[in-house]
Amino acid sequence: MKCNNGKEKKDKYNPFKEAEDYLAKNRRLFLWGGVDDESAEKIVKRLLWLDSLNNDDIVLFINSPGGVISSGLAIYDCMQAIKSDVVTVCMGQAASMGAVLLAAGAPDKRYVWNNARVMIHQPLIQGEMVGPASDIQIQAEEMLRIRQVLNKILAEACGKDESQIEKDTDRDYFMTAQEAVDYGLADKKENFQ
Template sequence: MKQNKKPILPKTVNDRLFKSRIIIINGQITQELVGEVVGQLLALASESDHPITLFIHSQGGHVDSGHAIYDAIRFIDARVRVVGIGWVASAGAFIYVSVPAEDRYCLPNTRFLLHQPLGGVKGSGSDIAIEAEEIVRIRKRLNTIFSKATGQSIEKIQKDTQRNFWLTAEKAQKYGLAGSIVENISEID
């Protein structure tokens, strides 16, 4: 069976994006992606405090990897503008809200997915109980962050994320998740 490999962009495209202060998160949020994205954020922030534009198209992934990118965006002095494209789900949505609402953009056909953290564990009853407590702790933290980012109550976030909670671009904007729906890059200041 042939495996799909991640397309490799010509070096000139990556160089051009970097020089334009553009970072792209495409695909699963992994520990490997953290190194790439955080490295790019730190490098660009060390060059100047001009805005960085981060495009997100992601089905989500590892929650702690999402936390790392979220924290790195908030750590640097350079302004980061986030643009949701395609779908912005789970850990991708968490990264998306790392910036103020006025810096959160999405394209018209973007879909968002919020849900509670997922996990699975094998082991002794004690180990399973510890992991369950950790998932509850992470869920409370995510609910608090999404509540602050959207203006929704923690209770509403908790209720909405009991199951998969899908939002169109328009619904995401009304919910307070997306700041602006844009159709052209010139609309991003």
Template sequence: MTAHARSKSDKPSKTSKGPGRSLMERAALRSRSVLLFGPIESALTRDVVRQILILDQMSQSKPITVYVNSPGGLADDGFAIYDVLRFVRAPVTTVVTGLAASAATIVMVGAPQDRRFVLPHSRIMLHQPSTGIRGTASDIAISAKEILRLRHKANELFVRETGKPIDVIERDMHRDFWMSAQEAVDYGLLTKVVDSATDLPS
């Protein structure tokens, strides 16, 4: 996951528009599914949060399923989606479909501990936040302090969501920590490896 203060040169990715996207969105709304595919940045976060809030307004009793296939991205955006998943009243399920790495693991654990699922050939990767720090000595010192605070927040999140002690989480997140689907279940990040949509809770 990346700790990053967006500069003027950062350009949000363009989201496709047109009838094809509209049809897909309507189909997703009908099935109460949200696709989080690709790098986690502001444009994707905006779309995902909007869909989640719309689905929650449509029904607070029917579940929302978030499918995650992402290499990660901005930690702040990952936490933003996590917070919204916890904020809504509708039951939330997350399903990893391929890859959940870095900031995507924050989103992955946005569902309750008994509603996090993973497809058999998926991979999961935890690591500590990173940043490319530039600027004056004062700016670098401020950024270094902020990334330490972000690392602590991420560590505390995974302690809470896995039940593992802080020293284990700090050790494992110090470098890239890769897990298979079953290893992520055994680690406490996910509930179960599933082969079929019928295995998901209603």
């Protein structure tokens, strides 16, 4: 990078970026915060890159309140498409789309840390809807379709009927680590590293 006087300026050293890169090279990825296009792009690129190197397990640590459904489904689809098993680890919380990604981990490789919490619910429309009634109806129908998609994903991951998932996600459903294991969102309650 060049400064105004034409001399080279070195990028400021960031030990946290270095640590994140080191962990990624060792097949440890993090979803920390909301699920959005930026976090999804970063995770999908790294999943594809690591899977292209070899098919060893990739660990995805999750501490997320959820977020944008389409971004979360991009991560989910990538997890299902690659050959490497994705080990999911909930630390802190896995709520909403974060819980879907936790449940999407490889069978018998989904962990929840002892003091973490997990929350599932139906998809939410964020912001305000503006437009003619016909457009609002289209958006409502799409939201119901997405709800069915998410319910099917959770039902398959948890070994439950879709009708049970639909009932349980009607409102926010919070679970302790042990309750998440009992529900089928995770396989083991332990501080996996």
